[in-house]
Amino acid sequence: MKLEPLPSSPLAKHQKRKKPELHAKLAELRTRVTRWLTYVPQTFGHYTNHTIDHSDEIVNAVSNILFPQQKTKPNIDLSAIETYVLIAAAYLHDAGMVVAESEKHAVLSSDVWLVWTTEGGAAKRWKQIEEMRQSAAQIAQPGF
Structure with missing residues (x-):
C-alpha cells in the first residue's frame, strides 16, 4: 500500500x-x-x-x-x-x-426503524421528507 x-x-x-x-x-x-x-x-x-x-x-x-x-x-x-x-x-x-448494503437493509427493514420514523423522535421530520419526495415526484411527472 x-x-x-x-x-x-x-x-x-x-x-x-x-x-x-x-x-x-x-x-x-x-x-x-x-x-x-x-x-x-x-x-x-x-x-x-x-x-x-x-x-x-x-x-x-x-x-x-x-x-x-x-x-x-x-x-x-x-x-x-x-x-x-x-x-x-x-x-x-x-x-x-x-x-454495507446488508446493514442498510437490516436497519431500514427493522421494527425499531419503523417505530422511530412513525411514532418516535424522527416521526415529524420523516413525514416532512416523505411529503417533499411525493411533491418532487408529482412535479417531475409530465401532465400532472
Whole structure:
C-alpha cells in the first residue's frame, strides 16, 4: 500500500517532531480512510462531500486553532499521543457513514426503524421528507 503523506500543517509538523513513528501511523490511517470514504456517497448521496479533503480541512481547522498565525508551538502543550488522537479523530469522524448494503437493509427493514420514523423522535421530520419526495415526484411527472 502506497502511503500518502499528511498535508502540511503546524499540527502535523508538531506531531512528526514529537513522535515520527506515530506520524507514519497517521499517514497509514489517512491512506485507509481515503478508500473508505469513497463509499459514503452510495448511502449519503444527499450529503455534502465527505472525502479525505473534508477530513484534511478539519485537521487544518484544528491546526489553525492550536497554532494561530502558523506558529511552530501550540497554544496548549500537547503530547505526541494527544496530537495523534486529534489528527486520528479528524480522519475517523466520518467512518460511521461507511455502511454495507446488508446493514442498510437490516436497519431500514427493522421494527425499531419503523417505530422511530412513525411514532418516535424522527416521526415529524420523516413525514416532512416523505411529503417533499411525493411533491418532487408529482412535479417531475409530465401532465400532472
